[in-house]
Amino acid sequence: xxxxxxxxxxxxxxxxxxxxxxxxxxxxxxxxxxPPSLDWSIATDNASIMVLTNLNEGLTRYDKNLNAIPAIAQxxxxxxxxxxxxxxxxxxxxxxxxxxxTAHDFVYSWQRLVNPATAAEYAYFLYLVKNAQxxxxxxxxxxxxxGARALDDYTLEVELEHPAVFFPIVVTFVVTHPQRxxxxxxxxxxxxxxxxxxxxxxxxxxxxxxxxxLVAEPNPYYxxxxxxxKKLIFYMVNETTTELTLYDTGDFDMVRPTPAAxxxxxxxxxxxxxxxxxxxxxxxxxxxxxxxxPRVRRALSMAVDRSRIPEILKGGQxxxxxxxxxxxxxxxxxxxxxxxxxxxRALLAEAGxxxxxxxxxxxxxxNTLDQNQLVCEYVQAQWQKNLGIPVYLxxxxxxxxxxxxxxxxxxxxxxxxxxxYPDPNNxxxxxxxxxxxxxxxWKSREYDALVARAAVETDPKKRQELYDQAQRLLLEQDCxxxxxxxxxxxxxxxxxxxxxxxxxxxxxxxxxxxIDREAR
Amino acid sequence: MARFLLSRVIYGLxxxxxxxxxxxxxxxxxxxxxxxxxxxxxxxxxxxIKAKYHLDxxxxxxxxxxxxxxxxxKFGPSFKYRNRQxxxxxxxxxxxxxYLGFWALVIxxxxxxxxxxISALRHNRxxxxxxxxxxxxxxxxxxxxxxxxxxxxxxxxLKILPPALLEDWRHYLLPAFSLAAAPxxxxxxxxRSSLLETVSRPFVHAAQARGIYGARLIVRxxxxxxxxxxxxxxxxxxxxxxxxSFVIEKIYSIPGMGRYFITAVTNRxxxxxxxxxxxxxxxxxxxNLLVDLSYALLDPRVRIK
Numbered sequence: 001x002x003x004x005x006x007x008x009x010x011x012x013x014x015x016x017x018x019x020x021x022x023x024x025x026x027x028x029x030x031x032x033x034x035p036p037s038l039d040w041s042i043a044t045d046n047a048s049i050m051v052l053t054n055l056n057e058g059l060t061r062y063d064k065n066l067n068a069i070p071a072i073a074q075x076x077x078x079x080x081x082x083x084x085x086x087x088x089x090x091x092x093x094x095x096x097x098x099x100x101x102t103a104h105d106f107v108y109s110w111q112r113l114v115n116p117a118t119a120a121e122y123a124y125f126l127y128l129v130k131n132a133q134x135x136x137x138x139x140x141x142x143x144x145x146x147g148a149r150a151l152d153d154y155t156l157e158v159e160l161e162h163p164a165v166f167f168p169i170v171v172t173f174v175v176t177h178p179q180r181x182x183x184x185x186x187x188x189x190x191x192x193x194x195x196x197x198x199x200x201x202x203x204x205x206x207x208x209x210x211x212x213x214l215v216a217e218p219n220p221y222y223x224x225x226x227x228x229x230k231k232l233i234f235y236m237v238n239e240t241t242t243e244l245t246l247y248d249t250g251d252f253d254m255v256r257p258t259p260a261a262x263x264x265x266x267x268x269x270x271x272x273x274x275x276x277x278x279x280x281x282x283x284x285x286x287x288x289x290x291x292x293x294p295r296v297r298r299a300l301s302m303a304v305d306r307s308r309i310p311e312i313l314k315g316g317q318x319x320x321x322x323x324x325x326x327x328x329x330x331x332x333x334x335x336x337x338x339x340x341x342x343x344x345r346a347l348l349a350e351a352g353x354x355x356x357x358x359x360x361x362x363x364x365x366x367n368t369l370d371q372n373q374l375v376c377e378y379v380q381a382q383w384q385k386n387l388g389i390p391v392y393l394x395x396x397x398x399x400x401x402x403x404x405x406x407x408x409x410x411x412x413x414x415x416x417x418x419x420x421y422p423d424p425n426n427x428x429x430x431x432x433x434x435x436x437x438x439x440x441x442w443k444s445r446e447y448d449a450l451v452a453r454a455a456v457e458t459d460p461k462k463r464q465e466l467y468d469q470a471q472r473l474l475l476e477q478d479c480x481x482x483x484x485x486x487x488x489x490x491x492x493x494x495x496x497x498x499x500x501x502x503x504x505x506x507x508x509x510x511x512x513x514x515i516d517r518e519a520r
Numbered sequence: 521m522a523r524f525l526l527s528r529v530i531y532g533l534x535x536x537x538x539x540x541x542x543x544x545x546x547x548x549x550x551x552x553x554x555x556x557x558x559x560x561x562x563x564x565x566x567x568x569i570k571a572k573y574h575l576d577x578x579x580x581x582x583x584x585x586x587x588x589x590x591x592x593x594k595f596g597p598s599f600k601y602r603n604r605q606x607x608x609x610x611x612x613x614x615x616x617x618x619y620l621g622f623w624a625l626v627i628x629x630x631x632x633x634x635x636x637x638i639s640a641l642r643h644n645r646x647x648x649x650x651x652x653x654x655x656x657x658x659x660x661x662x663x664x665x666x667x668x669x670x671x672x673x674x675x676x677x678l679k680i681l682p683p684a685l686l687e688d689w690r691h692y693l694l695p696a697f698s699l700a701a702a703p704x705x706x707x708x709x710x711x712r713s714s715l716l717e718t719v720s721r722p723f724v725h726a727a728q729a730r731g732i733y734g735a736r737l738i739v740r741x742x743x744x745x746x747x748x749x750x751x752x753x754x755x756x757x758x759x760x761x762x763x764x765s766f767v768i769e770k771i772y773s774i775p776g777m778g779r780y781f782i783t784a785v786t787n788r789x790x791x792x793x794x795x796x797x798x799x800x801x802x803x804x805x806x807x808n809l810l811v812d813l814s815y816a817l818l819d820p821r822v823r824i825k
Contacts, residue, residue, distance in 0.1 A: 037602045044557070092646070116564075119572040121555070124562050135566035178753055192603050210604075210612050211775035212686060237684065237773040245671065245683040415558075436560025517540025 006145050009271055024475055025515050026231035027497065028253045029508075030243050034211045038192035040174045042119045043115045044411040046506070049174055051214065052509050053233060055199040056177040059087050059106070059156070060168050064501050066328070066422040068168035070157070072101055073156070073199070082163030082456070089154040094221035095180065095250055097235035105149035107177035109311055111135075111143040112184070113175055122175045125420075127168060130159040160423045165463075166423040173421060175429040202227045228395070228499070228514035230255065247492055254493040254500075259371060262314045270492050273316035274502045275327045278421035278487030279427070280320075284480060285409040285458045290362045295351040298478040300336045300412075302344035304379055305384040306484055315490045320483040323417075324469055327504040328459065330424025330467040336483060341386040348387055355389030365394045365410040367401040375484065378441060405439040413439065417486065418506060424467050425455050431474055431481075442480040447473050462517045497518045522630075530685035532805035539801040540590065540794060544583055547785075547793050554599035554788040560621045586794065596791040599626065599783075610777060614799070617764030617776035622693060624761050629702070632707025637738065640715035651708060658705025667698040667771045684773045695772040699765055703757055707750060714746040719747075721806070744818060751814055755807035763800050790815060 035048035042403065043052055059073035067201040073087040093101040094513045114123050114136045127133045130147025134140040147159030170176065180198055187196045194205040202224070203216035218227045237243045257265055265271045284291045284300075291297055306319035318326070321336025344509040346356070353359040364380060366372040372396065380391040396404065405413060417437070420426050429435060433443035447470055454466035474480055476494045489506050496519040499512045534604075556568050570576040589596055597607035635655070639648040665798050674694060675683035718724065719742065727741050764778025765791055777796065784792040815822045 034601070037601050039603050042602050046558075116568040117572070119565075119568040121557070121561055121565060121569065123565055123568075127562075133562075133564070136568065179695075189603065189605070209775060210601075210609070211779070212773070235685070235773070236775075239684075239770045239773065241668070242684045242771055242773055245675065246685065249683060251682075255650070274737075391629065398786065399556055400550075401554045402558065403553075404549040406560075420559075436562065 009265050010305050021319045024231075025229050026233055027229050027510060027513055027515070028233045028235060028251065029510075030237050030246075030252050030255045031214075031234045032236065032243070035214070035234075038197070038205070040295065041109065041118055041122075043174060043181070046123045047236075049203075051176040051216075054195075054203050054232065055216065056174065056201040057093075058173070058177040059089075059171040060507070061172050062422075062503065062507070066505065068501055069170055071172075076168070082165075082458070083160045085158045085160070085167060086151075086154040087158065089156065090223060091154060092223045093200060094223060094342075095198050095200050095222055097198050097217040098221050099180075100153070103156040104151040104153065105180060106156050106183045107148050107150050108145075109177065110148045111146055112179060115143060120175065121175075123173050125170060125173060125281050127162050128160050128162075128170065128470045129300070130161055132161075133168045135325070138510045154399060157269070157461060162498060164425075164457070165458055166246075166421065166425055169421045169423055176195065189461035192214045193263070202509075203232055221391050223509075225511070227511040229510070232510050237479060244492075245338040247494075248261070250494075253418070253497050254491060257490055257492055259314050259490075265492055266314075268492070270495060272491050272493065272502075273482060274491065274506075274508055275318070275325070275504045276489045277325050277327055277422055277504045278416055279323055279325055279483055280317075280375070280414070280416045280485050280487065281323070281408075281481045281483045282376075282412050282438045283482075284412055285439070285441055285451065286478075286480060288362075290360045290411050292481055293351045294477070295347045296315055296477075297354070297482075298337065299344040299347040299351070299387060301475075301479050302340045302484045304382045304482060304484070305339040307339070309375065309485050312373060312378055313485075316488045317485040318488060320486045322475060323469060323481070323483050324424045324471065325419070325486045325504075326421045326426075328419070328424060332464075332468050332471065335468065335471045337479075344386060348389075358401075359387075359389040361390035361392065362411040363392045363394050363406070364412040364414070364415040366395065367398045368395045376414055379484070409441070415439070416487070422505060424520065425451070428454065429468055442478060444478065445475060528809050530757065535805055536798060536801050537747075540587075540798050541583075543794060543797045544586065547788075548579060548793035550788070551658060552788055554790060556788075573597075575659050588799070590794075593757075593794060595795040598687070598789055598792050600787045600792070607790045609792065610795060610799065613775060613777040613780070616686075616774060617769070617778055619764040619797070620699065620768075620774065620776060621696055621758075621762035621764065623692060623696040624703070625758060627696060628707055628757075628761075629705035629754075632704040633743075635641045635704075635708040636711030637743065639712045640719065643716060648712075652712070655705035655708045659709070661701070661800075662763065662767075663698055664767050665693070666701045667768060670694045670698055671771070686772075686774055691772075695768050696776055698732060698772075699761065699768050703761065706753070710753065711746065711750050714749050715742060718746045720722070720744055723802075727782055740743040747818055748815065751811055751818065755811035756804055759800065759803040759807045763803065 004432060031047045031050060033047050035042050035051050036045055037048055038052060040052050040056060043049055057071040059071060060068040061071040063069045064313050065496060072090055072092045072093050075088050079084045089101065090101055095101060098399050100154045110126055110129065113120050114132045116125055116136055116138050122237065131140055131145045135143060135146055149157045151157050163490065166439040178200065181194065183191050183198050190196055194208050197205055200221060202219060202222050204219045205214060205216045207215040216375045217230065235252065240261065243255050244261055246252045256427050264390060286292060309319055310317050321338060322332055324330040348356065364376050366376045376393055380393055383389055384389045392411065404410065417427060417430055430437045431442065432448050452465050454470065457463040457466060475483065493500060497513060497514045498516045499514050501509065501512060527807045555566065574582055598604050598606050598609060601609060607695035635651045639651050642648050671683045671694060674681040681694055685691055709793060727737060732741065766778045769776045769778045780792055780796045784796060
């Protein structure tokens, strides 16, 4: 028996030693969750979008500074009124089965996206295109009325509802990537599985064990420089300690450490912070009696010392007073209220609550998550300490929280906004009167008008001024939200992973990555 | 016998139907729906989605749709994994959980029964004390603590087993033992106390007087007469083990079905919530039927009419 167990032990150990191998030409990336759908008309979540960004290309793609540069479209012309774009497609672009990528593939994909029967959540991404919204809402039944036409195989003409300077950025996004009608119609329920899928980008999926891992290999027909890695492996490990263990054992090449783990890795050369286009804020339901008075809201905004937030969250977060994040146009760090407890107390007294006396108390609600708990407890403590008012915390499960925001938002609630595309319009739109994401009950015609004007303004300087005015209205004059910090990405990357380009959207183009076998 | 089986099957179907109906009602009464997301969509988009999944219909109509699909064994499309049918999801994840659960069961039965038997025979001796101490630990420690401890010892310190993932058979060892820990401990205690009771019964002395000792006495006389309580708990235990554990699957990153008992609910993925609940309920019904049938084998006094 003893000999048997010794043999078993040696056997197990030999397996383990064999596993401790040198890095191969593959990248093992933890997606953290199963991509809910690889149908790029339906995908909405980060995991699916990360995978799809590496499987397909649209008319344009991002350069490292998040400018839209030509991809499948070699060039484009814009009509003088800014409402018509003519894209000239690249002749060498091919699908992974060798067939050429044509303008018809774009038209099919866009029509499918706005077709009500597809029930695509991100159909509104193309609402800029003529008749898209009318088709999606069922007012127009004829899909060919969509303002996107193939003039020939390599020319795509797009008519917009109104001019939009950021349209080339919109068509980087995965929901606008072309699709193969023959494939989707032949396998309506399974065309996204590796045995059927056809893609036009650098990689094509070859294996997918759902909820476990997805393997993609280079597309042999990709028009641009071929990927340098032979395999791109997406794992779906969701437990944070397991993820870090697998990084430590060398099973994963890059992972995102959680806030709790950051102090352990902070000093490591493998750790890095990168800006992320997102804003974390608390918003007011301005119809609630306690926060109805803008002076009270301004006092609350001034009474939070944001500079201590990075200490609390430990991930290098950037304290924020304004809403539009750094790293894109429209950002202005001088907007919003700086920490000023004296002035905050004065404002509160002016509103009828000297020293917080008679103040009815407010409830700050958040969805249950460690980070939110930390931040909201801090905000609570700041308000109690600096203004002397009672603040109650209430946490809820995510979907319950969302329902409550929709139906009866609490006095104060925490939320965030992460960019869909790197244009200030994407942030400014959140607080339009008609926006479903505006839970503050604040409706300002003046704000709506400013944002509408900025969307069509081509002069960068004038555009900046319009966004400055809009933000002053939102954050100072009416003070509807209190921005707390700008998001930051935290990464652990093995030293042998080379050529990885970070950007503020947390999107990676893995085609440029290579594995340096010498580096250890 | 045939009548007994038939009546039990009908009874089982009623139970599953009742569970399905109650789950359906509960699930729809929880605030928040499958398509409530942080980024709100324009109303026409929400309308398209609701129309596609019949969510715009009154609840009793949805119930009708669901039950008529269910009668044809169709669980419908997942609301979260929108390109996949729920039956596909179960067909890829259930075998993984079942395989792991099967090995956990093998470990639990073999280790639990042997520990329980030896403890009973060596009543109040060192082995008994030790194994009952371990059994108390096994029952009271939550599975994530045991799993983390095992990972720490075998993957971190000794570096002889992988910490997670599912590439070859070695990846099953830690999860199988973590999953088996509590049932092993439970079975050990249960079989020990049951055996202790049997040992003092007169037929045991009669057997010994007839010269029956050792393994034959233990297996043919003692164990056979002490197994009824063990078999009773085995039914639900099997159902629990082979449908997977959320905690174990999450810690070891195993693509099994156990995760959906939690994630389907947080995602409000109605068809998936229904499917995992129904599968679990049906398994319990089937296992309990098997348990009842096996009583007759163990104890001739139990006659099935």
